[in-house]
Amino acid sequence: MFRSEKLARITIQVPEPFISATTGVLTRFKLLHLIRIDETPLGRLGYGAETDGSLLAEFENLLHEADALAEALHAPLDGAVLRDEVIPEKEVFKVRERLGEIRGEVEATLDDLESTAEILREKKIRLEKFTLLPGDLDFSRLSGRRFVNWKIGLTPTQGIEKLEESLSEVHHALIELGPAAQERSVVFVFGLLKDATIFERALKGAFFEAIEIRPDVSGKVEDVVAALQSEIAGIDTKIAALSGQRDIFRGKFGEELQLLREKIITARRMLSARRYFGKIDKRFLITGWIPERLFGQLAEEIGRVAEGQALFEKVDPEDLREVREGVVKIPILFNNPLLISPFEKLTGLYGTPSYKEVEPTVFFALTFLLLFGMMFGDAGQGAVLFLLGYYIFRRLYKYMDYGIILMECGVSATLFGFLYGTVFGMETLLPALWFRPMESISYFVKVTLSLGIAMVSLGLILNLINAIRLKEYEKLLSASGFAGAVLYWIAAGLAMKRLLTGAVAPGELRIFGWTAAVLMIVIVLHRPLYRLIVKRERPARVIQPGLAGELMESVVELFDDLIRFIANTVSFIRVAAFALSHAALFIAVFSIANVVSHQQGGGASYWLTVAIGNVVIILLEGLVVSIQTVRLEYYEFFGKFFRGGGERFQPIDREIDSGDRPRAPRP
Amino acid sequence: MISRVLRYSYVQAKARAMKGALLTPEDWRILLRMKSVGEVLTHLGGTRYAEALSSIQAPAPGASTVSLALHDDLFGDYRKLLKAAPAKGAAILQRLLVRYEAENLKTLLRGLWQGKSVPETAALLYRLGNLSRLPVDAILGSRDIPNAIKLLAPTPFHTALSHALPRFRAQGSLFPLEVAVDSAAVAHVRSGLRRLGGADRKSAEVLIGMWIDLVNLSWMVRFRHFYDLSPEEVINYILPGGWKLGLRDLGAAARAGDLPSLLAALPSPYREALQPAGQWERIPSLLDEWFIRNLCKAFYRDPFQVRLPLSYLFLKEIEVKTLVSLLSAIELGEPTESLADRIRPPTKAVGR
Incomplete structure (x- = not known):
C-alpha cells in the first residue's frame, strides 16, 4: 500500500501459430505494461511484427455493423463481460454469421420503422405548411x-x-x-x-x-388539415407498435449484441497489438512489465494456450542496466484498497511518483478526509454530501471515483459534525462530543497548529524514507533531510510546550540553542562533510576554490528551508479559519432567516431561508474547502517529499486502444 | 462639425498616408510587362507588399497563394483603420469585412459539397483571424451543408441560407446558396448605415449605394451574358439599396437583349460611364474606372467623415483584386499586354 506494486520485466517468445491465443491471454489478463518493439534496440533493427490488415479491416466493418444494429435497436453498447477465449482468425466467421442472422430477423421491422418515421416526418411537414393557408381555401375550385x-x-x-x-x-x-x-x-x-x-x-x-x-387533394384546406391529422395519428399508432416490436428484439438480442461487440473489440485489439510486438523468423517477442506476483500465473496460462512452446524470461528491475542508468523508467502500478484508490487521480494531478519512492496516496487520502472534515464539520451537510456522492457512484459510472470521494468526505464531515455538535448549522440539537469551534477559537488554532506540525513531520519522515530508497545519502544531512528534520522537531516541541503550558525552561532553551547551532553548521557543511566522511575523498580535493560558493548555497538553502518549515506549519491555521467561516456563514443564514420570518410573519419563510442558505453553503463552502484541502496537501505536505517523474502503468488493452502514447526518447 | 473633426482627424490622416503607399503608375507599367509570377513577386518585394509576401513559404508560389498574402496586407490595413476610426465609423468598416467572410463561407460550402479534406479547404480561406466571427472550425467539422447552415445561426448568413436551402436541394447545385451568401453580405453592409448619423450617413449611403449599383450591374452582366440566366431569375438576385439604380431600372436592364439596349435602359451617370464599352467583357473594367474616379473625389472633399477611410479601403481592394487578376492571367499564360485594356488599377495619381 505504501509503495507501488513490485514489477518484473518479462519477455515472452511465442511461435506464430499461438500468437492470437497468447494475445488473448494478455488482453484478458490486462496487467501487462507493454514495451513497444519500436522503443527497443530490436525494433530499431527492423524486427517489428506486422498485423493482418485485411482481417483488421474486416473487424472494423463488423464493429460498424454491430454498432449500427445496436443503435437501431436502442440497445446499450457497453457493459458485456467477455469470458470466452477469442481467436480473431476463428472468431471473424462466427461473428459475421451471427450478426447476419440477427440482422435478418430484425431488418424488416427496423426498415419498416424507419420508412414509417420518414413518412410521418413528411406528413408533419405537409401539415405544418397547410396550417399556414387560410382554412376556407377550396382546392376543388382551383383544380x-x-x-x-x-x-x-x-x-x-x-x-x-x-x-x-x-x-x-x-x-x-x-x-x-x-x-x-x-x-x-x-x-x-x-x-x-x-x-x-x-x-x-x-x-x-x-x-x-x-x-x-x-392532384388527389381537393376540398377546403381545413378538411385537408383534418385528414392529415388523422393520417398522422394512424402513423403514430403504427410507429408505437413497431417500436414495441423493436423493444422485444432489444430484449432478445441486446445482450448478445453487446457480447459480439466485445468479441469484435477484443479481436481487433489483439490484431492491433501485434504491431507492437517483435518478430524473428516464426517467433513473436513480447516485452513488458508485469506485477511480479502474477508472473507464475501468466506463464502457466500462456504455457497452456501455447502448448508448452512459449519461452519466458523474467528480469528483476535492479538487474537491468538501463534501469540503473536511468534510461528506462519502471512504470508505477498503484496498489491501494477500493476506498483509497479514487484518490490516485488527485495524486496523479500533482505528478506520478517514481517507482522507488513512497506511494503517497494512502497518506493523501487519510489527511484529505481529516482536513475536509475539520473544515466542513456538519452532521446534516455531511449526510447530504454522502447522498450526493452515492447518487454519482450509482448513476454516473464515468465519475464513480468522484462519487466515492464525495461519500467519504460526507462521512468525515458528519463525524466532525458530531464532534462539533452541529447539524445543518444548528448547534442546539446535538451535544458537542469534542468542542464547538465558535466557542473555542484559540483551542482550535492550537489543534490545527499541532495538526500542521504532525503533517509536516510526516512529510519529513517520508522524505527521509525516499532519500534512503533512492540512495540520496548526501541529502540526509541537508536542511530538507534528517538534520533539518531534527531541528524542526526540537523547535516544534518547544513551541508546542509553550503553547500548551505557557512556559519554556531556560535550560531547555539553552539546549535548543546549542543543538540548533550544531545542526545548522552540519547543514551548511553537509556537502564537504559527506565527501570527506562517506566518499572518503582527500581534504585537498574537498577544499577547492568552489567550496565557498557551495557553502553560500547551503546557507541560502538553510534559510529558505527554515522559513518554509514555519510557513508550512502556520499555513494549517487556515483549517481553523475555514471551519470558523463555515460556522459564521450559518450565523449569517440564521440572521437573514430571522429577519425574513419577521417580515413575512411565518415560520415557513424562516425554514425556506435556512434551506436555501444550506444549499448555498454546501456548494460554496464545499468548493472552497476542497480547494483549500488540496492546496494544503500539495504545497505543505507533498512539497516536503514528493519527487515524481515516474511513468504510469498502462494496461495492455488501454495501450493498444490509445495507440499514440509518446515514444520514449532513444538512449 | 467640431466633433467630426476631432473624431475623424486621425483616421483621415492615416487613410491619406496609406493611399500614398498605393502602387504608382510606373509600378503598374512594369507589372503589366511581367512574364511570370516570380517576376511580379520580385517587383512587389520592393513595395509595401514586401512584408505580407515574406510570409510565403512555398519556393514557387501560385497565384492563389500570393492572393492570400496580398489579402493579408489588405486585412492589415483594415485593422489599422478600425483602430483609428471612431466607434460608429469603425462599425461600418468592420461590416465591409463581411464580404470576405462570405467568400470564406462559400469556400467552406464548396469544400463540403466536393468532399474536400479539412486541410485542403482550410488552405483556401482568407486569413481574417479575429476580424471574422464565422465558426470556421465547426463548419469544417460538420457532416453536410444543412448542418453547416445550422451552425451559422448567430451570423448574418443564416436566414438567407435557410431561404435558399430548399432551392439548393431541388437543383442539386451550390449556386442558390452562393447567391444567398453574397446577398446576405451586401444586405449586412447596407444595414450598418442605419447606425451612422448626419453627414457621415449621407456620404456613406452614397458610396455604399454606388458600390451596390456596381455589384448589381456586374452581376447582371455575368448572370445574363456569361451564365445565360433568364431575366426573371436575374431580377430576383438584384440587391436593393443602390444609389441611382432602382428595381425598375435594373429590371429593364436585365431584360435588355444587347449592349445598346442595356445602355439605353440605364440612367445617368452609368449610361455615360459605360458608353465606350463595345463588348460585354469591357463593362467590369469601365465600372471599376468610374468607381475609382468617384472614390478619389473623397480625398479632396470634406475629409472628416467615414467616406474617406471607406474610399481608401475600396481603392486598396481594387488594387489587390487587379493584382490577383494579373497573377491569374500570367499563370494561365495570357499575354499581359492584352490585360492593359481590361484592368483598371487604382493608382495614387488618379484623381489628383
Missing part, C-alpha cells in the same frame, strides 16, 4: 383550370417586390396570404398557363418553396 397556372408557397418577404418586378411583363396576380417563420411569407401566384416557363424562372430566382398540392 381543372384550362388557362390559368397557380402556385402556393413560401418566399422570403423582402424578395416579394423583386418577384413582382420579374413577373411585371406577363399577366399575373400575387397575393400575400400571411407571414411564415424565418422572415418568409405565404404567397399565392396566378398567371396564364402559356407563361408557365416565365413563372418557373421567376419563382426559382425568388427562392420560392412550393407547397405541393397533389
